[in-house]
Amino acid sequence: MPDIAEYILLLYVFFTLVLIVVWLVMPDVSKSAGEQILEEQLYITVIIPVRNEERNIIRLLKGLAAQTLAHRYFEVMVVNDQSTDSTAALVTEFQRQSSMNLVFLNLEDKKENTSPKKRAISTAVGQAKGQFIVTTDGDCEVPESWLKTYLDAFMNTYAVFLSAPVTFFSAADGGVFSKLWNQLQIVEFASLIGSGACSMAMKTPNMCSGANLGYQKKAFYEVDGYKGNENLASGDDEFLMHKMAKAYKDRVFYLKSPGCIVETESQPTLQHFYRQRKRWAGKWKHYKSLLPAFLAVFIFAANLSAVFLVATGHFEVVLLRLLMEFVFLALVLRFLKKDGSILFIPLTQLIYPFYVLFFGLIVQGGNTYTWKDRQLK
Numbered sequence: 001m002p003d004i005a006e007y008i009l010l011l012y013v014f015f016t017l018v019l020i021v022v023w024l025v026m027p028d029v030s031k032s033a034g035e036q037i038l039e040e041q042l043y044i045t046v047i048i049p050v051r052n053e054e055r056n057i058i059r060l061l062k063g064l065a066a067q068t069l070a071h072r073y074f075e076v077m078v079v080n081d082q083s084t085d086s087t088a089a090l091v092t093e094f095q096r097q098s099s100m101n102l103v104f105l106n107l108e109d110k111k112e113n114t115s116p117k118k119r120a121i122s123t124a125v126g127q128a129k130g131q132f133i134v135t136t137d138g139d140c141e142v143p144e145s146w147l148k149t150y151l152d153a154f155m156n157t158y159a160v161f162l163s164a165p166v167t168f169f170s171a172a173d174g175g176v177f178s179k180l181w182n183q184l185q186i187v188e189f190a191s192l193i194g195s196g197a198c199s200m201a202m203k204t205p206n207m208c209s210g211a212n213l214g215y216q217k218k219a220f221y222e223v224d225g226y227k228g229n230e231n232l233a234s235g236d237d238e239f240l241m242h243k244m245a246k247a248y249k250d251r252v253f254y255l256k257s258p259g260c261i262v263e264t265e266s267q268p269t270l271q272h273f274y275r276q277r278k279r280w281a282g283k284w285k286h287y288k289s290l291l292p293a294f295l296a297v298f299i300f301a302a303n304l305s306a307v308f309l310v311a312t313g314h315f316e317v318v319l320l321r322l323l324m325e326f327v328f329l330a331l332v333l334r335f336l337k338k339d340g341s342i343l344f345i346p347l348t349q350l351i352y353p354f355y356v357l358f359f360g361l362i363v364q365g366g367n368t369y370t371w372k373d374r375q376l377k
Contacts, residue, residue: 005305012302045130049120053138145259161244163208194332210237303353
């Protein structure tokens with residue numbers, strides 16, 4: 001039995017080595033050989049589905065208003081999904097004062113709808129003026145170069161789909177536990193962002209984040225949008241990416257650019273974290289492609305093997321795994337400008353195998369959960 005576990009873990013070590021090499025050679029597809037001239041017909045529509053984001057939405061809108069890309073090249077569409085706080089009033093007031101082209105839509109209540117976010121995005125795409133759609137979330141903050149970077153990448157690559165980096169804000173306030181909890185999430189999420197970027201660079205995309213992605217509006221309709229998974233609350237990002245990758249294999253790219261890093265809120269409590277990760281983990285059973293499902297099983301098996309080997313006193317391969325993981329995570333965190341989080345990699349590595357096993361088992365049953373004060377599945 002230890003031999004089998006070691007073989008699985010050695011395969012995982014080789015897999016991590018591949019990720020390191022791919023990450024190091026991955027180009028920034030927004031870079032061009034010369035200065036580009038923007039044509040008047042190029043236009044981006046930014047879509048932001050929101051529900052109860054009164055704490056965060058103005059921060060995001062200010063970031064969009066401050067873009068280095070001139071306002072005439074983009075519009076912003078905020079789709080309000082039945083917020084019960086002051087989100088709508090805040091956006092409306094900002095709309096009144098801003099010179100930015102800001103459109104505010106109220107999504108009609110539809111009690112039987114199981115995927116309000118997908119419905120919000122689909123509604124906005126139907127009214128979007130832009131050839132390019134870029135999405136983010138109401139609790140995010142975007143850099144000033146965000147949309148210019150996207151537009152450069154679209155023009156340089158003829159991409160139909162772009163996924164871009166996301167990280168968490170570093171906690172400035174709170175007690176020792178709150179700051180530690182925040183740092184652990186930054187490291188854990190960096191592993192998802194880094195592996196997702198590498199899989200996309202290898203033309204086998206398996207994950208992305210709706211907090212920072214873009215695609216051609218025409219391609220959205222050519223792959224029938226969310227048709228086929230519209231009844232699943234999660235997956236407004238990854239299911240669409242898989243469809244795009246199948247239809248346009250060589251036109252799906254990762255936008256590894258420091259000018260395109262989006263920051264968002266980490267989960268404040270264990271309960272919030274549990275709900276979010278349960279929602280994410282429940283998606284893999286519905287993937288049409290076999291590769292993402294295979295990777296999910298492989299990662300589960302590798303972490304199970306690591307726990308077994310430690311429990312039986314076989315440490316050599318486990319230590320090799322920890323070393324390779326550390327190198328990969330440190331590279332990703334440095335790119336994300338989270339150098340301080342590198343110190344928390346070892347602690348995250350100790351917890352991570354149990355975290356993977358826990359969520360891998362818990363999603364085998366029903367996957368009903370509460371999100372934004374709604375019961376979804």
